[in-house]
Amino acid sequence: MQRNSPPGSADIGALERKAIQLRRHMLTMARGQGQGYIGQGLGIADVLAALYFHELRYDPHNLAWADRDRFLLSTGHYSIALWAALAEAGIIPVEELATYGADNSRLEMSTLDTTPGVEVIGGSLGHGLGQGVGQAMGLRIDKSEARVFVELSDGEMQEGSTWEAAMSASHFKLDGLVALVDCNGIQADGPVVLDMEPVADKWRAFGWQTSEIDGNDMKAVVGALADARERNGKPKAIVLRTLPGKGVPRIETAEKSHFFRIDVAQWDGIIAEFEKTVGASQ
Amino acid sequence: MSGTATEAGRTLAMGQDEAVRGGRQSVEAPFGKALTRLGHSRPDIVGLTADLGKYTDILPFRDAFPDRFFNVGMAEQNLVAVAAGLARTGKVPFATTYGVFATRRAYDFVAIALAHSNLNVKIVAGLPGLTTGYGGTHQAIEDLALMRMIPGLTIIDPCDATEIEAATKAIAERHGPVYMRLLRGSVPVVFEAGYRFEIGKARKLRGGSDVGIISTGFMTERALDAADALRKKGISAGVLHVPTIKPFDTEAVAAFAAGVSHIVTTENHVVVGGLASLVVETLFDAGIAKKVSRIGLPDRYIECGAVPTLQAKYGLTSEAVIAAIIALA
Numbered sequence: 001m002q003r004n005s006p007p008g009s010a011d012i013g014a015l016e017r018k019a020i021q022l023r024r025h026m027l028t029m030a031r032g033q034g035q036g037y038i039g040q041g042l043g044i045a046d047v048l049a050a051l052y053f054h055e056l057r058y059d060p061h062n063l064a065w066a067d068r069d070r071f072l073l074s075t076g077h078y079s080i081a082l083w084a085a086l087a088e089a090g091i092i093p094v095e096e097l098a099t100y101g102a103d104n105s106r107l108e109m110s111t112l113d114t115t116p117g118v119e120v121i122g123g124s125l126g127h128g129l130g131q132g133v134g135q136a137m138g139l140r141i142d143k144s145e146a147r148v149f150v151e152l153s154d155g156e157m158q159e160g161s162t163w164e165a166a167m168s169a170s171h172f173k174l175d176g177l178v179a180l181v182d183c184n185g186i187q188a189d190g191p192v193v194l195d196m197e198p199v200a201d202k203w204r205a206f207g208w209q210t211s212e213i214d215g216n217d218m219k220a221v222v223g224a225l226a227d228a229r230e231r232n233g234k235p236k237a238i239v240l241r242t243l244p245g246k247g248v249p250r251i252e253t254a255e256k257s258h259f260f261r262i263d264v265a266q267w268d269g270i271i272a273e274f275e276k277t278v279g280a281s282q
Numbered sequence: 283m284s285g286t287a288t289e290a291g292r293t294l295a296m297g298q299d300e301a302v303r304g305g306r307q308s309v310e311a312p313f314g315k316a317l318t319r320l321g322h323s324r325p326d327i328v329g330l331t332a333d334l335g336k337y338t339d340i341l342p343f344r345d346a347f348p349d350r351f352f353n354v355g356m357a358e359q360n361l362v363a364v365a366a367g368l369a370r371t372g373k374v375p376f377a378t379t380y381g382v383f384a385t386r387r388a389y390d391f392v393a394i395a396l397a398h399s400n401l402n403v404k405i406v407a408g409l410p411g412l413t414t415g416y417g418g419t420h421q422a423i424e425d426l427a428l429m430r431m432i433p434g435l436t437i438i439d440p441c442d443a444t445e446i447e448a449a450t451k452a453i454a455e456r457h458g459p460v461y462m463r464l465l466r467g468s469v470p471v472v473f474e475a476g477y478r479f480e481i482g483k484a485r486k487l488r489g490g491s492d493v494g495i496i497s498t499g500f501m502t503e504r505a506l507d508a509a510d511a512l513r514k515k516g517i518s519a520g521v522l523h524v525p526t527i528k529p530f531d532t533e534a535v536a537a538f539a540a541g542v543s544h545i546v547t548t549e550n551h552v553v554v555g556g557l558a559s560l561v562v563e564t565l566f567d568a569g570i571a572k573k574v575s576r577i578g579l580p581d582r583y584i585e586c587g588a589v590p591t592l593q594a595k596y597g598l599t600s601e602a603v604i605a606a607i608i609a610l611a
Contacts, residue, residue, distance in 0.1 A: 066372070091447065113399055117368070124394045130360045131395060132376075134367020137352060141328070142371065161391075164360035 074128020083173030125161025170207025215240025291588030381422025427555025490520025
């Protein structure tokens with residue numbers, strides 16, 4: 001069972017290495033599939049590493065544990081990142097990652113809750129936060145200390161249901177609910193098509209305790225998660241500024257693309273570039 | 283408001299009750315009472331509404347169990363999403379709103395957040411069919427058709443207070459997502475106390491050899507009155523009550539239809555996609571070739587007005603059922 005560690009005890013270097021490992025898995029999966037939402041996955045890798053290897057309380061051998069912390073991936077198409085995290089966490093076999101997107105694989109391009117470790121069906125955007133509100137209510141009725149973390153995206157904030165959920169979370173004082181708002185600046189039609197700024201002010205106006213950080217800075221991510229532990233009557237929002245394709249310069253600098261598709265041959269070059277970048281940073 | 287059923291009247295305010303027809307006994311808020319009774323022995327039951335607690339009879343539950351009741355405001359997508367989340371923590375949410383909002387507005391949430399995961403949520407939907415004079419915005423005339431398309435969703439259209447109480451208990455005891463139409467306020471008692479409701483089962487209430495009326499929801503009350511009146515005129519009309527729209531009791535419908543010469547369907551719903559369509563599909567699949575007359579709402583939006591006026595105009599009365607059957611002869 002993973003347990004919350006006190007904020008000061010986080011081994012930032014170890015978490016950064018986990019994030020690198022998640023990115024390595026994702027690149028291998030994308031190469032196998034030839035395509036995928038790799039930009040989003042690489043962008044959220046640091047947050048998933050901080051959650052699964054530091055912040056969340058869960059038992060990989062007892063996924064139904066009633067007092068587990070929940071992580072809800074509302075953007076189902078970020079599945080590539082979730083599969084990498086679940087494999088590293090020991091919830092699904094690492095070898096299974098090679099089946100990403102293949103017929104009959106449990107590791108779909110968009111998440112279904114039939115795969116172990118998936119708490120909610122993501123992908124119909126605007127569904128996640130409200131379900132997180134309901135789970136936080138249920139845990140409160142049960143007097144459980146467990147918390148609910150919901151990842152959602154900047155584009156997803158355009159769905160009105162996101163704000164229906166945001167209103168209800170603060171009204172019902174669900175202080176064990178944490179929204180992780182991934183602002184990577186892209187959506188299906190390209191760069192964000194409807195300006196959502198100022199994002200943090202919107203969450204504050206809806207009654208959420210809000211912080212805004214560089215979502216690719218592990219120390220900042222760990223610190224913001226620690227600040228969000230306080231049970232003070234307010235739901236917490238962490239606005240994460242992330243870089244799509246983080247860690248792979250060729251994807252970072254590519255035209256901002258919702259769906260990344262390149263020739264199989266080029267994946268080897270991309271992975272070599274990633275390993276070179278990783279080597280230089282360590 | 284007097285009980286002058288078919289005379290021109292005025293649109294009533296939200297929550298005002300029409301007079302109970304035909305001098306029948308009635309029960310106030312049978313759903314709210316039944317849910318509250320269940321709440322005492324079932325701590326997993328949670329009440330939810332979207333600013334329509336007063337108009338969906340759920341406030342007795344709130345008063346009895348304030349810690350297990352949430353009013354999420356006018357936000358039906360969130361109502362369903364929150365219910366889904368509660369169900370994932372082992373609760374059994376009963377979520378109330380009007381049928382129009384549970385279906386047209388929250389459809390994606392019912393289909394994906396609830397039904398796709400077979401979550402144990404009960405949606406209880408007020409103002410089914412033509413039970414309000416507020417026009418197309420409030421009249422859920424096509425809700426059964428819409429909800430039928432959702433895999434795994436159980437759909438109930440109860441007839442009276444007795445059945446609402448029994449169905450509330452039955453759906454709480456059966457795991458899975460449910461859409462139940464609600465009759466609220468003063469709800470007539472049509473069935474005796476011994477009436478047995480079973481999810482997925484039709485009930486033959488009257489035998490008959492000339493015509494077989496297959497009916498759901500409150501139209502069964504009209505159908506029974508029509509059958510009684512027709513008997514006095516020498517016409518033998520049977521009545522099969524089908525309170526569960528999904529899963530549909532095809533066996534009972536086929537057996538009932540086999541024993542009569544002509545079938546009449548009656549429903550508080552458009553005649554497209556609801557009971558009439560189900561009966562026709564069932565008979566076709568069973569190889570039964572018999573005439574089916576469909577009584578129900580037309581495929582159009584209904585205007586505002588007094589409910590008795592509108593029900594008379596659109597054929598949701600025992601008089602309309604009688605007239606349709608006499609015309610067959």
